Amino acid sequence: MARAHRRLIRLPGVNVRATLTPFGVFRSDPTHRWWTNGFARAVLTPAGPGTISLEWGRDGDVTAETWGAGAAWLLDAAPRLVGEHDDPSGFDPGSDRRLVDLWRRHGNFRLGASGVVWQEMAVTILGQRVTTQDAMRTWRRITMRWGQPAPGPHDLRLPVEPSVLAGRSSYELHRDGLERSRADTLVAAARRTDRLEEAATMELDDALRRLSALPGLGPWTATVTATLSHADPDLVILGDYGVPTLVSYALTGSSERVDDARMLELLEPFAGHRWRLVRLIHNLGISAPRRGPRATNPRIAEL
Incomplete structure (x- = not known):
């Protein structure tokens, strides 16, 4: 096996696991693996295929190791993947005491960007x-x-x-x-x-047009992709079936289904950090009560 490339990234006080969660949602995904204090992901980089491993300790030190033709590229990209560039200091949870408390207790994640599309x-x-x-x-x-x-x-x-x-x-x-x-x-x-x-x-605007x-x-595919590749703190996923209602439920307590326009209205006070707020909601596992049977799809491969 080729020698691994390695670097140290210091992120004191950051919840690295919560930061990386969007890049490894499903256990069945063969392109990544989690363990207690680590995460590994296989990536097709502009320099070729590679694997990045990230391990962290309680002191906030993150050790990145990379392998493959894309190893050097992944090592350069590692700080952005763990959100070293991200600055949440401008986020204002407003006057809602519940939201203020949630941010105080769970706002120690960052918005990581993969840099691949x-x-x-x-x-x-x-x-x-x-x-x-x-x-x-x-x-x-x-x-x-x-x-x-x-x-x-x-x-x-x-x-x-x-x-x-x-x-x-x-x-x-x-x-x-x-x-x-x-x-x-x-x-x-x-x-x-x-x-x-x-x-x-x-x-971001040019990227979304491209x-x-x-x-x-369409807008849904573009914005979902960009939440991972760019992770702009103000990006909002558009055209999603569930996100508008999730945001509405988290901010108002109403489980009535709403559209993008209503979601954007509710997110307006958080302009500049709208995606950060949505990520906070996701990280907390908040979900609106179901108002119908769980959606299912036919097994297309069997049709």
């Missing part, structure tokens, strides 16, 4: 119009079928190279749980990865 976008495309569980099932199938073993000691799988998916047909992807619409969008994105990856270094330019990539 294809990997974040591919998962997001799979999540279009289906449940997150179905999206992750498809992601795992595609990754295990088409991805390669990741470098390093963590027994991870690399995401599928876009060049591999670019040559696939919708029929082939149907076996992995994708209907034609999402399959066509995924393949189209894979064929334009160079243009999409350029968005990683753009200012990410929305392809057919099938």
Whole structure:
């Protein structure tokens, strides 16, 4: 095994696990692994495939180790991944005593940015119009079928190279749980990865325009992708089925379904840090009461 690259990042008082949670939501995802005080992720970087491992202690010191052709790139990107650049000092929880208390007790996370687009976008495309569980099932199938073993000691799988998916047909992807619409969008994105990856270094507004330019990539796909690649503190996910109602429930106590317009109205007092507030809500595990049966999707691969 090639020698690992290593660096130390100091983040006193930061909850590193909560910071990294968006990059490792599902245990079944073969591209990452958690342990008590650590996280490893396989990444397709602009410099090639690589793996990054992050371990932290109670003193806030984070040790980053990387392997593979993308090792140097990942090491340079590690501080942003753990949110070293992020400054929450301007966030004002307002006068709501409950929110003030929640921020005081749970606001020690940061907004981490991966700096890669294809990997974040591919998962997001799979999540279009289906449940997150179905999206992750498809992601795992595609990754295990088409991805390669990741470098390093963590027994991870690399995401599928876009060049591999670019040559696939919708029929082939149907076996992995994708209907034609999402399959066509995924393949189209894979064929334009160079243009999409350029968005990683753009200012947020320019990046969102670039990410929305392809057919099938609307505001929801663009904003969800950017929460991971850019992690701008004021970014708001648009077009989501559940986020507006979640925000409304957390801020008003009402479980009535609301739209983006109402969500943006409620988030206005937190301008500059709207995504930070939504992340706080997610981190606390707040969820609005269900008003109907749990959504399910047919097993597309079996149709």
